[in-house]
Amino acid sequence: MQAESGPIxxxxxxxxxxxxxxxxDSVSFEVNRGEIFSVIGPNGAGKTxxxxxxxxxxxxxxxxxxxxxxxxxxxxxxxxxxxxxxxxHQIVKPFRDLTVADNVRVGVLYGRLRLRGAKxxxxxxxxxxRTQLGxxxxxxxxxxxxxxxxxxxxxxxxxxxxxxLCLDEVMGGLNPAEIQQAMALVxxxxxxxxxxxxxxHHVHAVAGLSDRLVVLNFGKKIAEGRPAEALREPxxxxxxxxxxxxxxxxx
Amino acid sequence: xxxxxxxxxxxxxxxxxxxxxxxxxxxAERGTENDLWNMSFFLVLAAAWNLLGGFAGQVSLGYxxxxxxxxxxxxxxxxxxxSPWLTLPVGAALAxxxxxxxxxPTFRLRGPYFTIATIGVGEAVRVIASGLDFTGGSSGLRMPxxxxxFTANYYxxxxxxxxxxxxVAWLTQHAFGLALxxxxxxxxxxxxxxxxxxxxxxxxxxxxxxxVAVAGGLFATNFQYISPGSVFDFRLSLTxxxxxxVGGMGTLTGPVLGAMLFSYLQIKLLxxxxxxxxxxxxxxxxxxxxxxxxxxxxxxxxxxxxxxxxRRRPEQPVxxxxxxx
Numbered sequence: 001m002q003a004e005s006g007p008i009x010x011x012x013x014x015x016x017x018x019x020x021x022x023x024x025d026s027v028s029f030e031v032n033r034g035e036i037f038s039v040i041g042p043n044g045a046g047k048t049x050x051x052x053x054x055x056x057x058x059x060x061x062x063x064x065x066x067x068x069x070x071x072x073x074x075x076x077x078x079x080x081x082x083x084x085x086x087x088x089h090q091i092v093k094p095f096r097d098l099t100v101a102d103n104v105r106v107g108v109l110y111g112r113l114r115l116r117g118a119k120x121x122x123x124x125x126x127x128x129x130r131t132q133l134g135x136x137x138x139x140x141x142x143x144x145x146x147x148x149x150x151x152x153x154x155x156x157x158x159x160x161x162x163x164x165l166c167l168d169e170v171m172g173g174l175n176p177a178e179i180q181q182a183m184a185l186v187x188x189x190x191x192x193x194x195x196x197x198x199x200x201h202h203v204h205a206v207a208g209l210s211d212r213l214v215v216l217n218f219g220k221k222i223a224e225g226r227p228a229e230a231l232r233e234p235x236x237x238x239x240x241x242x243x244x245x246x247x248x249x250x251x
Numbered sequence: 252x253x254x255x256x257x258x259x260x261x262x263x264x265x266x267x268x269x270x271x272x273x274x275x276x277x278x279a280e281r282g283t284e285n286d287l288w289n290m291s292f293f294l295v296l297a298a299a300w301n302l303l304g305g306f307a308g309q310v311s312l313g314y315x316x317x318x319x320x321x322x323x324x325x326x327x328x329x330x331x332x333x334s335p336w337l338t339l340p341v342g343a344a345l346a347x348x349x350x351x352x353x354x355x356p357t358f359r360l361r362g363p364y365f366t367i368a369t370i371g372v373g374e375a376v377r378v379i380a381s382g383l384d385f386t387g388g389s390s391g392l393r394m395p396x397x398x399x400x401f402t403a404n405y406y407x408x409x410x411x412x413x414x415x416x417x418x419v420a421w422l423t424q425h426a427f428g429l430a431l432x433x434x435x436x437x438x439x440x441x442x443x444x445x446x447x448x449x450x451x452x453x454x455x456x457x458x459x460x461x462x463v464a465v466a467g468g469l470f471a472t473n474f475q476y477i478s479p480g481s482v483f484d485f486r487l488s489l490t491x492x493x494x495x496x497v498g499g500m501g502t503l504t505g506p507v508l509g510a511m512l513f514s515y516l517q518i519k520l521l522x523x524x525x526x527x528x529x530x531x532x533x534x535x536x537x538x539x540x541x542x543x544x545x546x547x548x549x550x551x552x553x554x555x556x557x558x559x560x561x562r563r564r565p566e567q568p569v570x571x572x573x574x575x576x
Binding site for chain 1: 426429430432433436437439440441442443444445446447448
């Protein structure tokens with residue numbers, strides 16, 4: 001194990017090429033322990049591809065991902081999960097024919113904790129309570145509402161016992177009340193010692209939650225820093241809203 | 252005891268079924284015993300295949316390879332002077348080893364591509380067995396004299412069928428079964444939660460192929476003669492797949508129902524000269540009907556009937572309540 005100090009996750013010059021498309025262009029950043037760190041950017045900026053490359057669901061074309069001092073590139077998704085780095089999916093991936101509790105149980109049994117018996121049952125109950133799914137435990141996942149499915153994604157990832165939890169647009173499609181709930185959950189998770197990496201479109205949520213963020217556009221990092229400052233940078237404003245007319249005149 | 256019953260509600264039925272099979276030699280005629288042996292043989296193949304094909308959703312059309320490996324191991328070692336019983340674990344080990352060798356490359360493929368690859372593997376094994384000298388080529392091999400003992404073979408096959416069912420029931424009630432389910436429903440989702448899908452698939456493949464190979468070894472002792480056309484036949488692979496599909500894939504009882512139906516059909520069809528050569532048409536037709544109307548097989552049909560019945564029952568109190576208000 002690496003020392004407790006220093007960044008928990010170091011992403012260095014990660015690129016991902018799909019044929020002629022450079023989805024990620026040499027992206028680098030560091031995430032500290034206990035931070036809420038956001039990755040934002042317009043649609044197609046490469047945010048989800050970045051998450052896939054972090055957890056081993058896809059292999060970066062070049063670059064390195066170091067987690068707790070260990071190089072992750074080349075490892076499979078399940079090997080990364082067992083080391084304590086897990087992600088949720090923007091397009092939810094529930095096991096629809098399994099109950100909500102069994103969905104969570106997969107993470108408990110096969111994630112980093114690999115609990116069995118009574119300890120596994122306790123962990124399942126604990127995770128369901130934290131994500132407010134306790135009353136839905138014995139319902140088939142296929143019948144859940146979108147808000148519940150988003151919480152189930154978090155619950156399943158949480159069940160694996162991660163150090164770093166990557167949330168891919170867990171607030172997408174939620175109503176304002178549910179977004180408030182989700183924000184409270186994210187804060188509670190951080191307070192319990194987790195490090196959070198978030199992809200989020202909801203600017204209010206990003207600004208209100210994140211300690212720091214990076215902004216991606218066309219696979220490139222165009223800004224980094226505290227939300228209030230980074231969101232004001234001209235390149236970021238331009239990426240979201242388009243260029244102002246005087247910027248279009250070339251020097 | 253009640254906890255066990257709650258976990259396995261089918262246990263009393265299974266015990267009664269097992270007791271019936273084990274006691275059959277006491278009251279049944281030899282012909283009936285033959286039929287029950289046949290059903291038990293198919294039951295092992297169907298239930299073992301179902302572990303990988305039904306629960307984990309990895310549809311393999313190459314399982315005759317494992318029947319054949321078990322059968323050929325038994326005959327070859329028996330010819331070398333081994334007791335046929337001692338050959339069974341060797342056949343199981345060889346089949347499990349072969350399943351890993353085949354699984355490592357083919358489990359990288361998904362869905363229909365995996366299925367197509369397994370057809371290739373099964374056929375390759377048949378062609379190789381037909382071409383080699385020590386396997387007797389396409390004319391096959393005969394067991395040495397004095398190895399035939401129907402009663403012992405009957406108990407062994409029935410015992411194997413019951414062990415297979417108990418093992419599948421046990422595995423699918425524990426963590427391993429949940430991993431198989433997760434892989435079937437969403438393999439990427441399973442991996443994202445830490446399931447090493449390749450390892451789980453290899454384990455399921457190895458367990459089921461070992462069971463199938465033991466059945467193949469008992470088959471060889473019972474029929475005393477094997478050839479690539481009998482144990483490496485693609486039609487055997489097809490039958491192995493059809494039984495769980497018709498009975499109900501990914502369930503404990505589905506393959507049992509499938510094996511009962513198929514062994515019954517086989518007896519009826521083989522007894523009738525007009526239908527003897529057309530049994531594949533009938534199997535194929537059955538498959539199409541099941542896929543079109545009840546993809547969950549006989550069990551799905553049964554559940555549907557239960558649901559219909561349950562819906563009709565409470566109508567009376569509802570009607571009374573309506574009248575009262």
